[in-house]
Amino acid sequence: MPAFWAVHDRAAGGTVEERGRAIVEGFFTPEIEAYRGAGIGRVDFVRWLQVFDPMAAAVRRLSAQFPALWQAHAARFRRALPDAVDDAPVTILPSFYYFDARVRMWRDRIVLFVGLDGVVRLHGADADLGILLDHESFHLYHHQVNPTLLLPAGDPLWLGIWKEGLAVHASAVLNPDATRLRVLLGDAALAAIGPEVIARVAAELPPVLGATANATRARYLAYDYRGDIPARSGYVLGWVIAQRAAAQGRDLAALARLPATEAEALTRREILALAR
Known part of the structure; x- marks a missing residue:
């Protein structure tokens, strides 16, 4: 600078x-x-x-x-x-x-x-x-x-959702007094996402979770996405998945160390459970 x-x-x-x-x-x-x-x-x-x-x-x-x-x-x-x-x-x-x-x-x-x-x-x-x-x-x-996260073909969509959601979860754990809006960096549209939007997003994801193309990932992870769902909705979906995994007794260190194969299985399983 x-x-x-x-x-x-x-x-x-x-x-x-x-x-x-x-x-x-x-x-x-x-x-x-x-x-x-x-x-x-x-x-x-x-x-x-x-x-x-x-x-x-x-x-x-x-x-x-x-x-x-x-x-x-x-x-x-x-x-x-x-x-x-x-x-x-x-x-x-x-x-x-x-x-x-x-x-x-x-x-x-x-x-x-x-x-x-x-x-x-x-x-x-x-x-x-x-x-x-x-x-x-x-x-x-x-x-x-967790070096297993470095995939040679780049991050597929499921991994982007998992990594961003876990980082949001970590921010909430490290700042226990922070509001949902503050954890989501003041993004009111993200903070307003409720179960209906989570279910809708989860329902459309299974066919594209392996995608690495930016055009596909942008719908769920990009700041500048403009469409029929809030930009970066994948962050909130990933946060919900991380919260559900944490409820099973895993702390931040344990969640961070989940091998990529296990993290993928967990993410896909939770997305199916959240879809309706």
């Missing part, structure tokens, strides 16, 4: 087109390997700046606060899950609205990328970073303790 702000500030006063070119030449291109690792492709920098400018001050504040916020979060997370390995790289950058935070394989390691512009755009200037970082840190932990 310091490198980004240096380029951003040097370009201040130019036209939006000039500023966009400055960011491409002075920041994006030199950092292209990190952006490839984060899964960020084409960016319309002029459009991005037009949206970014009104929120730049909030992103700058968060950028300055983030190191201390992360250190406090990491210490609290390790107290809750002492077997968490604190060696995963954490890369903070503008994601150009591709994401708020995501865990990816990069250079043969699991890496957490945090896009501060995405955080502010999706969750507001007063974003609840405690919940967001718990969610993403649990993704790191999940992969650290």
Whole structure:
């Protein structure tokens, strides 16, 4: 982020087109390997700046606060899950609205990328970073303790539902006083999902649970999905599945270690049970 702000500030006063070119030449291109690792492709920098400018001050504040916020979060997370390995790289950058935070394989390691512009755009200037970082840190932990989740063909839909649902469940367990809305990062549409929507989503899933195509996964897992069910409904369905598994006596550490074959069988079985 310091490198980004240096380029951003040097370009201040130019036209939006000039500023966009400055960011491409002075920041994006030199950092292209990190952006490839984060899964960020084409960016319309002029459009991005037009949206970014009104929120730049909030992103700058968060950028300055983030190191201390992360250190406090990491210490609290390790107290809750002492077997968490604190060696995963954490890369903070503008994601150009591709994401708020995501865990990816990069250079043969699991890496957490945090896009501060995405955080502010999706969750507001007063974003609840405690919940967001718990969610993403649990993704790191999940992969650290369970290498069976690294499937060579990529995540099928069932695995995306399981991993996201378990991360939501972990956020709820680690923040027992948090409301459902807060656990779901302020997404009112997700928080309003009830049994009828869960049943409807579960009923349509069995034929596509093995799909790895983004077009199929997006209906259930993407922020920007627009259709006849709430965006990211798979997160809530996965949370229900994780809660049902936890009710059988499994804690977070045990759930995280379920081998992929067992997690798949559990997810498919629970989806059939929830459908009607």
